[in-house]
Amino acid sequence: MERSIGLVEDDANIRDIVKAYLDKEGYQVEALDTAEKAWEVFQQSPPDLWVLDIMLPGIDGYEFCKRIRQSSEVPIIIISAKDEEVDKILGLELGGDDYLTKPFSPRELVARVKRQLKRWSVMQTEPSEENELIQAGELRLNETERSAYFQGNEVEVTTKEYELLKILAQHENRAYSREELLVKVWGEDYFGSDRAVDDLVKRLRKKMKELPLETVWGHGYRLRANRGSS
Structure with missing residues (x-):
């Protein structure tokens, strides 16, 4: 099956x-120079991946990345001349799956x-019917919907x-290092700071204040099993 790619880049x-x-490489590419045009494509015939x-x-x-993530989990590769760590973290936290700094090798992008x-x-x-639901105390994850519920209420998560x-829910009480989580969430070829993990944890704690997501000092994080819940 031919895969489609949305390419959004204003430099011709x-x-x-x-x-x-x-x-x-055989991809069907929709090349666009503005996010406004790309948004129209996304609404009418969304591609399988965005290069943004x-x-x-x-x-x-x-902003475009944020809009996509409101309704789709489609992969997004961000390309940018901005190589500061804070820019990379922001791009990834808004929903980007990968970040490539200009100038880059087209072969690496491929x-x-x-x-x-x-x-x-x-x-x-x-996801299969057997592992559709992941339960960890008052946290419940629906793999089919890719949705999260805490204390019976749905929580919007990136x-x-x-x-x-x-x-963390699949391995309650296990302490994961920041480096482990960075690789598991962002992939082995991501070389950004482990501050991205801290930022994720901070966001989750804000959204689910009673979630037993604990800091293992000098190491990383773990989800404490069933702390006080029935």
Whole structure:
């Protein structure tokens, strides 16, 4: 099956080069220069993956990424000239699955596209009726819906927040290091700071104040099993 890719980049030279490499790999590429045009494509015929520049005229890449994540888990690879750690963390926390700093090798981008599409295929086929629900105390995760419930109430979580909850809920009481969580949530080829994990934990604690998500000092985090719940 031919995979489709939405490429959003306002630099015509970069856009043409990236499109040529993706075309060569057999992908169906929709090349766009603004997020406004990309949003129309997303609403009418959403692609299987987005390659998204951050610095765009009008709606920027951060906002576009945030909009997509309100209704879709489709992979997003962010490409940007902004290489500061805070920019990478922001892009990933808003829902990006990967972050590539300009200038980059088109071949490396193609490799990352293949990797994200492979992971996406696994995510779409992996959940079965047997493991549809993950229960950990008052936390319940629905794998089919990719939704989270705490104390009986649905909690809106991002893709990365959900993945972190899933890892910890499946292995209650196990202490995971920040490095382990970074690899499991972002993938082995992500070389950003483990502060991204701290930020995820901070967000989850704010959303679920009584969630027994504990800090293991000098190591990482764990989800304490059934602390005081019936």
